Amino acid sequence: MSDDVQAVPVHDVITVGAGPAALTAAIYTTREDIETLLFERGVIGGLAAVTDKIDNYPGFFEGIEGLTLADNLQKQAERFGAVIEFGEVTALRDEGEFKVLETTSGTMKARAVLIATGSDYKKIGVPGELEFYGRGVHYCATCDGAFYRDKTLVVVGGGNSAIQEAMFLTRFTTHIDLLVRSTIKASDVLQQDLQKYVDDGKITVHLGVATDEIVGENNSVTKVLATKTETGEKLEFTPDGVFVFVGLLPNSQFLKDTPIELDEVGLVLSNEDLQTNMPGVFVAGDIRSGATMQVASAVGEGATAALKIREYLEDRKHPVQN
Amino acid sequence: MPKKVTIFTTNTCGYCQMVKKYLGAKGVGYEEVNLDLFPHRQAEALSLSGALTVPVTVVTKHDDSQEVIVGYNLAKLAPAVA
Numbered sequence: 512m513s514d515d516v517q518a519v520p521v522h523d524v525i526t527v528g529a530g531p532a533a534l535t536a537a538i539y540t541t542r543e544d545i546e547t548l549l550f551e552r553g554v555i556g557g558l559a560a561v562t563d564k565i566d567n568y569p570g571f572f573e574g575i576e577g578l579t580l581a582d583n584l585q586k587q588a589e590r591f592g593a594v595i596e597f598g599e600v601t602a603l604r605d606e607g608e609f610k611v612l613e614t615t616s617g618t619m620k621a622r623a624v625l626i627a628t629g630s631d632y633k634k635i636g637v638p639g640e641l642e643f644y645g646r647g648v649h650y651c652a653t654c655d656g657a658f659y660r661d662k663t664l665v666v667v668g669g670g671n672s673a674i675q676e677a678m679f680l681t682r683f684t685t686h687i688d689l690l691v692r693s694t695i696k697a698s699d700v701l702q703q704d705l706q707k708y709v710d711d712g713k714i715t716v717h718l719g720v721a722t723d724e725i726v727g728e729n730n731s732v733t734k735v736l737a738t739k740t741e742t743g744e745k746l747e748f749t750p751d752g753v754f755v756f757v758g759l760l761p762n763s764q765f766l767k768d769t770p771i772e773l774d775e776v777g778l779v780l781s782n783e784d785l786q787t788n789m790p791g792v793f794v795a796g797d798i799r800s801g802a803t804m805q806v807a808s809a810v811g812e813g814a815t816a817a818l819k820i821r822e823y824l825e826d827r828k829h830p831v832q833n
Numbered sequence: 834m835p836k837k838v839t840i841f842t843t844n845t846c847g848y849c850q851m852v853k854k855y856l857g858a859k860g861v862g863y864e865e866v867n868l869d870l871f872p873h874r875q876a877e878a879l880s881l882s883g884a885l886t887v888p889v890t891v892v893t894k895h896d897d898s899q900e901v902i903v904g905y906n907l908a909k910l911a912p913a914v915a
Binding site (some may be wrong): 552553554555556560561563577578581597598599615644645646647649651653654655656657658660730 | 843844845846847848849850851854855868869872875879882883884885886887888903905907908911
């Protein structure tokens with residue numbers, strides 16, 4: 512903490528979130544003696560930390576477990592002096608030199624703020640989904656996959672996460688029906704990997720199939736009702752459980768009453784310096800409008816944001832005299 | 834500080850690691866029940882939490898009342914173990 516104004520703690524930089532983008536930014540800022548506090552309401556490392564294996568992060572030729580990567584990023588940031596605090600930022604406002612953050616630990620001020628709150632998994636929004644959450648419906652394969660040893664599953668989704676997590680779940684299950692509303696959007700490499708599981712009979716892919724309802728009784732899922740989108744044909748699956756990976760929901764709810772501009776899906780708009788329309792407030796990672804939702808990109812954006820924050824702070828320390 | 838804390842986990846669960854890290858940082862001791870190693874205790878976790886998911890943290894207070902926290906929910910976990 513660098514000084515104290517009206518008993519409100521003042522920091523050089525506060526990051527909202529402690530995923531790969533924020534941790535990377537903190538490595539860069541703290542290494543240059545810019546005091547940095549990371550505020551995290553969930554998991555350090557974000558969604559990357561609960562991903563079984565990250566195969567496309569450069570430098571790890573055999574891939575790396577998400578949790579290990581997150582742990583390493585945290586240790587690296589803390590080695591240079593970054594401080595991580597658990598809690599939630601509920602509001603953010605501009606007071607000129609200082610940005611004021613209302614948090615579950617009280618009011619704080621920062622000279623610069625990095626929004627790096629990432630995203631959470633979306634829900635499908637069908638009957639039975641919420642009712643059977645944790646009793647047959649799950650969103651975290653690495654957490655709950657082990658409960659489906661020698662059982663069958665339905666996995667809903669066709670993006671990178673759905674394919675990756677379906678393949679992870681085959682280590683427990685006897686068979687997975689993968690329900691994809693349209694076509695598979697996952698990367699070519701993941702699709703090639705998926706083909707091996709299809710050839711082995713571990714996964715059956717159902718393209719153009721919309722999930723309609725999750726049905727269950729006595730604390731467990733009994734069937735999944737679906738429709739072929741082209742023909743209207745009704746389908747019924749009888750898995751022991753359902754895992755849902757149908758896209759991401761931006762964690763930008765805390766910004767809805769601020770002047771910070773969001774795009775139509777709730778991602779934060781920024782300029783080429785990754786600065787939002789509120790001076791001194793930057794954005795990086797999955798929460799940024801235009802982000803590619805890759806860990807490697809988030810890390811790169813975190814580094815860029817840190818360098819731009821340094822420039823911003825330097826400009827205010829040594830303003831150009833006209 | 835609670836009388837006893839038990840966490841139900843699985844091997845690959847990232848959120849479970851976060852609960853353990855949080856308790857460790859706060860100096861709160863806990864017993865871990867790894868459901869990969871002890872699958873026969875799944876029913877116990879389900880009956881305590883109403884959900885077959887992990888982490889499930891059971892905080893036993895000094896009056897022997899219990900608070901059950903499903904997932905990595907700091908808003909509930911932090912006051913429960915304070």
